Amino acid sequence: MTQAPLIHFSHLKKAFGPKVVYNGLEFAIRRGETVTILGPSGSGKSVMLKMLIGLLEVDSGAILFDGRDVTKMNELELYDVRRRVAYLFQGAALFDSLTVGENVAYGLREQNWNTMSDEEIRRRVAQSLESVGLPGIEEMRPSDLSGGMKKRAAIARALALDPELVFLDEPSAGLDPITSSELDDLILMLNRSMNLTVVIVTHELESIFKIASRVILLDKETRSVIAEGVPKELAKSDDPRARKFFHRESRSA
Ligand code: ADP
Ligand code: MG
Numbered sequence: 001m002t003q004a005p006l007i008h009f010s011h012l013k014k015a016f017g018p019k020v021v022y023n024g025l026e027f028a029i030r031r032g033e034t035v036t037i038l039g040p041s042g043s044g045k046s047v048m049l050k051m052l053i054g055l056l057e058v059d060s061g062a063i064l065f066d067g068r069d070v071t072k073m074n075e076l077e078l079y080d081v082r083r084r085v086a087y088l089f090q091g092a093a094l095f096d097s098l099t100v101g102e103n104v105a106y107g108l109r110e111q112n113w114n115t116m117s118d119e120e121i122r123r124r125v126a127q128s129l130e131s132v133g134l135p136g137i138e139e140m141r142p143s144d145l146s147g148g149m150k151k152r153a154a155i156a157r158a159l160a161l162d163p164e165l166v167f168l169d170e171p172s173a174g175l176d177p178i179t180s181s182e183l184d185d186l187i188l189m190l191n192r193s194m195n196l197t198v199v200i201v202t203h204e205l206e207s208i209f210k211i212a213s214r215v216i217l218l219d220k221e222t223r224s225v226i227a228e229g230v231p232k233e234l235a236k237s238d239d240p241r242a243r244k245f246f247h248r249e250s251r252s253a
Contacts, residue, residue, distance in 0.1 A: 012061035023223035039218030054078040086158035090169040094142040101138030148179035
């Protein structure tokens with residue numbers, strides 16, 4: 001039996017005034033995959049995340065999450081999607097005025113108001129920090145952390161709600177290659193140990209080859225997906241646009 005995809009963007013169209021971002025976006029992601037979204041700046045990668053969690057409306061088409069259309073959901077239903085889909089926005093930072101523990105607890109408190117006990121919150125925060133390799137740093141301040149630790153803590157914040165899928169929008173931006181590679185190891189480990197489906201926006205070819213079970217390549221001209229596949233094959237693809245992308249990326253890396 002083939003399982004229905006966890007996410008399915010179907011015939012999706014989105015424009016901001018005259019500016020078309022998507023003109024028939026179509027792809028699906030299955031449970032357990034580690035998919036990287038690749039595309040030039042302005043191709044709509046960040047918009048994709050915001051539409052998926054219902055922060056931006058679509059013009060037409062559907063976004064099915066676990067078989068249900070996000071674009072038709074009310075706020076209460078979207079709440080449930082945002083619990084099941086963890087996300088790290090592009091450039092997302094921790095709140096400097098809060099401790100790391102309070103940062104990680106933030107989503108838990110917001111999603112559960114007063115239904116979750118302080119004890120349960122503490123337990124989940126500790127567990128979440130441990131899962132990203134930062135046990136016991138609850139009392140530290142974000143300003144005390146290195147760039148790599150900040151990213152891990154932000155991922156811990158996203159994971160505290162025990163999601164099924166995590167969408168990371170350029171998580172390795174600004175990190176040195178070694179720290180970035182460690183982040184890749186973490187992401188792979190989370191995928192395997194928590195059976196977490198992972199979607200990552202990245203430009204780093206090294207990351208793509210290391211972690212992506214599949215790459216989805218977006219194009220600014222057609223405003224849709226131009227190619228998808230396992231990284232090795234996509235890099236050798238006959239499609240000149242796909243080749244060019246990998247070639248250009250490898251030169252700039
Ligand atoms: P990227 O692939 O670099 O993440 P984005 O998804 O951020 O691209 O943006 C895609 C296009 O949509 C860009 O041209 C951007 O200027 C435009 N855009 C994004 N958000 C908005 C918005 N809220 N209002 C108007 N235009 C937007
Ligand atoms: Mg972006």
